[in-house]
Amino acid sequence: MYNLLSGLSLIEVSSFVASPTVGLYCGQMGAEVIRVDHVAGGLDYDRFMLTREGRSLSWENLNRAKKSVALDLRSGEGRELCVELARKTGQLITNLPEHSFLKHSVLEQGRPDMVSLRIMGWHDGRQAMDFTVNAASGYPLMTGPEDWDPDTAPPINQVMPAWDFITGAYSAFALLAALRHRDMTGEGSEVRVPLGDVAIGTLANSGGMAEMLYRGRDRERLGNAIWGAFGRDFLSKDGKRFMVAALTPKQWDGLIAAFDVAERIASLETELGVDFSSGDEPRFAHRHRLFEMFQSVAASHDYAELTKRMAAQGCTFERYRTAHEAANDPELVTNNPLFGPSPANPSGFEYPATRSFANMPGREAGDPQPAPYLGQHSEEVLAERLGLSSGEIGRLVDAGVVGLSDGGSK
Structure with missing residues (x-):
């Protein structure tokens, strides 16, 4: 972990892949990322694949180097605490709908320099996920054996949610651009990044859209051949x-x-x-x-x-390697400085973990950090950020508004 973003704190209210990726990348560059989840865990907390102890390996790896606060986000009091945390911090990452309790017009009340980064489905507010925007992009109908009948052959979906990860990376860039603008002007920003726009925009930026319009038809399937080379x-x-x-x-x-x-x-x-x-x-x-x-x-x-x-x-x-072979390949993993020693993962499972993808000669990358237990930092964050007393935090815990660490409870 590099410390280029030390001093920057981010509140993250996220689920699944794209939105947590923003916080992951910022955290690997030294930002303090505080993830706020519902007390029972967000929609992705139990995402497959689970260990025998019920810990999600996906959640564990997308939330490294973050702090965790657990609030009852279905209650008014829990939502108010989440909004106040975002306002106090000044910058938010989320994929909640634009008209949720975390809409920008609410956040900027009393905080005109608020910067919020919202990952959406489509630009018009429709829901979307990686695999659905991929279907719309046209790419799955470009892949497959060359001799397949173009009129009857099925699409081939990619296995990795590439649009999610591309959207997360682009969103991290957009967030830092908005923060730089605030540093220069004092102005806040609402930044919306639609997953669907990233997919169709990438098709356009690659020249693929112009190609289809120019040729007046679809590109033929090529099997594993490289197009145009x-x-x-x-x-x-x-x-x-x-x-x-x-x-x-x-x-x-x-x-x-x-x-x-x-x-x-x-x-x-x-x-x-x-x-x-x-x-x-x-x-x-x-x-x-x-x-x-x-x-x-x-x-x-x-x-x-x-x-x-x-x-x-x-x-x-x-x-060509299988994914299992790749995970055990000395050249790709063991001897690769990208990977560091296994931190104390919530799952209890030890395995190599990534540092930042960026390699900065002359700077110490640091070892990979663990993901938090759900609610592990609730008391610390509420006391430091909102100034709540131990007695007030205890009341909120007793009322079920605040959740504490679920370490060992899975």
Whole structure:
């Protein structure tokens, strides 16, 4: 954890993936992130997969380095405490609906410089989740085997909720931009980031929307081939499947050398009347002939030999792994400074945890921090932020408005 954001405190009222990701990234950069949940846990508190003790591994990893306050957010008094915490702190992250008790017009009363970051579904207020905006984006109908019938073939959903994580990352940027604006002008801001806009906007920013409008039809499915360039999966003699990509002249020349196909490439260029070294277009247009050539070489060598040859030529490649293999891979995890020692996780399960994705030479990244127990910091935060006495906090606990740590109670 870097301390670039030390001194910044954030109140987070979140659930699921996108909104907690904002606080996670800010916390990994040194911000104090105080997550406020309902006393029984938020909608994501028991999100699959659960350990035998009933602890959510998803919740545990999305809420590292945060503090936890548990309030009865269905009661008026609990909501008032949450609003007051947000006002006192001055900045809020949430994915509650815009007309909830945490709407910006309420928060800015008495706090005109309030900054609130709200993650929404669609820009018009409709609900959405990663997998539904992905369906609307068109991407699931671009994926799948090349020989599938475009009129009858089913969509292929991505497994990882990529739009959630992209939205969380963009929202962290937008939040810090609003805070910088406040530092310069004294003005507060309401920032809304619709998940659906991130998805359709990314399609546009990638050039995909312009492409579809220009061509007047959908892009064909390509299997595992890279659109518009040379790249695909190949299978070695010993059954290892790997991905190669050649988007630059150096990558293309290295691949030719590693696979020892210079003469065959020259012969194919003469036959087709093209120059594959001229760029992506001819390599993509004639990809099937090239794929056949490279696969014939791959099928004649074990992966270890191919690895040695491709590495020597500076090729860009990687072997396909299962997620379980990736989690146990020394190169990806054990020897990777991204990962630190297991903190004292609420689940009691020990495993490598990530530091900040950013690598800052000369700065100490620090070890990964644990997620809190639900309500672990309720007393501390209410006393320090709102100035409540121990007696008043005790009354709120007895009334069920405030929850204390659920450590060991799962």
